[in-house]
Amino acid sequence: MPAAPVPGLTPDPSAAPTGRTPGTLRVALLGCGVVGSQVARALVEHADDLAARAGARLELVGIAVRDASRPREGLGTVVPADLLTEDAERLVDAADLVVEVMGGIEPARGLILRAVAGGASVVTANKALLAAQGPELFEAADAAGVDLSFEAAVAGAIPIVRPVRESLAGDHVRRVLGIVNGTTNYVLDQMATHGLDLEEAVKEAQGLGYAEADPTADVEGFDAAAKAAILASLAFHTRVSIDQVAREGITGVTADDVAAAAQTGHVVKLLAIAEQTAEGVSARVHPALVPAAHPLAAVRGAFNAVFVEADGAGPLMFYGQGAGGRPTASAVLGDLVSAARDRLSGGKGPSESAYASLPVLPADAAVTRYQVRLVVADRPGVLAQVAGVLADHGVSIDTVRQTADEPAADGGAGTAQLLITTHAAREASLAATVAAVRDLEPVRQITSVLRVEGV
Numbered sequence: 297m298p299a300a301p302v303p304g305l306t307p308d309p310s311a312a313p314t315g316r317t318p319g320t321l322r323v324a325l326l327g328c329g330v331v332g333s334q335v336a337r338a339l340v341e342h343a344d345d346l347a348a349r350a351g352a353r354l355e356l357v358g359i360a361v362r363d364a365s366r367p368r369e370g371l372g373t374v375v376p377a378d379l380l381t382e383d384a385e386r387l388v389d390a391a392d393l394v395v396e397v398m399g400g401i402e403p404a405r406g407l408i409l410r411a412v413a414g415g416a417s418v419v420t421a422n423k424a425l426l427a428a429q430g431p432e433l434f435e436a437a438d439a440a441g442v443d444l445s446f447e448a449a450v451a452g453a454i455p456i457v458r459p460v461r462e463s464l465a466g467d468h469v470r471r472v473l474g475i476v477n478g479t480t481n482y483v484l485d486q487m488a489t490h491g492l493d494l495e496e497a498v499k500e501a502q503g504l505g506y507a508e509a510d511p512t513a514d515v516e517g518f519d520a521a522a523k524a525a526i527l528a529s530l531a532f533h534t535r536v537s538i539d540q541v542a543r544e545g546i547t548g549v550t551a552d553d554v555a556a557a558a559q560t561g562h563v564v565k566l567l568a569i570a571e572q573t574a575e576g577v578s579a580r581v582h583p584a585l586v587p588a589a590h591p592l593a594a595v596r597g598a599f600n601a602v603f604v605e606a607d608g609a610g611p612l613m614f615y616g617q618g619a620g621g622r623p624t625a626s627a628v629l630g631d632l633v634s635a636a637r638d639r640l641s642g643g644k645g646p647s648e649s650a651y652a653s654l655p656v657l658p659a660d661a662a663v664t665r666y667q668v669r670l671v672v673a674d675r676p677g678v679l680a681q682v683a684g685v686l687a688d689h690g691v692s693i694d695t696v697r698q699t700a701d702e703p704a705a706d707g708g709a710g711t712a713q714l715l716i717t718t719h720a721a722r723e724a725s726l727a728a729t730v731a732a733v734r735d736l737e738p739v740r741q742i743t744s745v746l747r748v749e750g751v
């Protein structure tokens with residue numbers, strides 16, 4: 297049976313008035329920042345290879361920017377300046393394939409809806425938008441019979457969206473655990489290895505193109521939470537939005553925490569965790585202690601890694617560059633070639649799979665191990681008193697380490713540092729325990745409470 301005619305590809309003179317060249321698909325690029333500029337460059341520089349792989353030329357017909365008169369450093373020699381336009385809507389209307397790399401909610405959302413309503417397939421790197429408004433966008437794409445692809449939105453260059461939604465479609469995923477934010481991993485790594493403070497390290501990450509336009513999204517964990525929501529939705533075939541992800545960023549992590557972690561054979565990492573239990577699914581993002589021997593501890597700089605645990609496949613690990621212009625553009629271009637192939641074959645990639653409709657559990661239902669550091673009066677019976685409070689709350693102690701501080705100058709009782717590692721406990725029990733311990737008379741300070749993962 298002959299393939300259905302494809303707009304822009306049918307060798308038909310009637311295509312001429314619309315400006316379409318037979319055998320081409322028209323690509324509109326929305327945004328020309330860190331990622332967009334690399335997508336534009338690759339579309340021009342690798343046009344022949346991309347055409348051979350996609351089955352049609354991917355013609356960059358325009359780049360929507362805020363200010364078309366602003367010179368684009370380095371890009372002018374590769375991408376003709378007359379491709380820049382401030383009229384994103386008109387550009388979208390003229391395209392077969394739309395790449396959205398402008399970020400933010402609006403106008404990105406409106407432009408994507410407009411693109412799919414007009415019959416264009418869309419590739420986006422915008423996790424913030426997908427984690428907030430994904431269902432609306434997927435439904436619109438399905439209704440229009442076009443692709444909405446987003447490999448770049450989770451862990452940049454690492455192929456993780458496609459493996460979870462296609463390769464593991466026949467398996468049962470139980471847990472996803474990963475480092476999915478390059479900026480915070482870079483920051484924690486710099487703190488651990490070079491003693492940099494948070495602000496210095498974030499500035500470096502911005503200069504390297506890892507950070508979001510507003511790096512608060514990185515350091516406060518919003519970016520990782522968006523990725524956790526997307527991963528949980530894909531892994532468990534249900535809908536999880538960013539506001540259902542328990543989130544804690546890295547601003548509370550001190551140089552002292554990082555040094556103390558090293559002393560106990562751990563590193564501090566910002567983790568995204570999505571789990572399915574008998575009660576439902578949960579997704580959370582928080583800093584955690586990871587044993588130095590665990591593969592996640594070896595993930596340095598802006599690299600990302602995602603562990604997936606599935607019933608059949610067992611543990612799988614995906615590792616690579618989760619941020620930066622060229623790595624992210626690689627994922628965008630992969631999606632673009634796939635979307636082009638789908639158009640040429642008259643097919644469509646996978647739709648959203650949310651049939652399971654599972655309940656999303658509250659943050660305090662999470663179960664994990666904890667390490668609590670505290671300063672107490674160094675006198676007999678204090679350790680037993682603290683241990684008693686944990687026992688009263690049903691929190692079981694794994695190990696305790698005590699270090700005496702200098703004796704008090706007046707000869708009275710000095711202080712001691714206690715480091716308590718618990719067995720797995722519910723978040724709610726631990727929070728109540730810490731509050732009760734804080735109220736004990738001999739307790740001078742709770743220095744830190746960190747979860748321990750990957751044990």
Ligand SMILES: NC(=O)C1=CN([C@@H]2O[C@H](COP(=O)(O)OP(=O)(O)OC[C@H]3O[C@@H](n4cnc5c(N)ncnc54)[C@H](O)[C@@H]3O)[C@@H](O)[C@H]2O)C=CC1
Nearest residue numbers: 327328329330331361362397398399421422509619620624
């Ligand atoms: N930089 C990275 O490593 C990664 C970024 N992403 C995502 O890719 C997207 C783009 O990120 P970046 O390139 O880093 O951001 P960026 O801030 O460098 O670039 C965005 C560009 O879009 C333009 N833009 C924003 N609103 C616009 C509008 N209304 N009209 C025209 N242009 C507009 C901005 O002026 C800017 O040049 C975001 O959704 C981000 O979350 C995803 C993975 C990695």
Ligand SMILES: N[C@@H](CC=O)C(=O)O
Nearest residue numbers: 477478479507508619
């Ligand atoms: N800001 C993000 C970029 C990729 O999503 C990060 O640092 O990982």
Ligand code: NA
Nearest residue numbers: 447450452454
């Ligand atoms: Na990816």
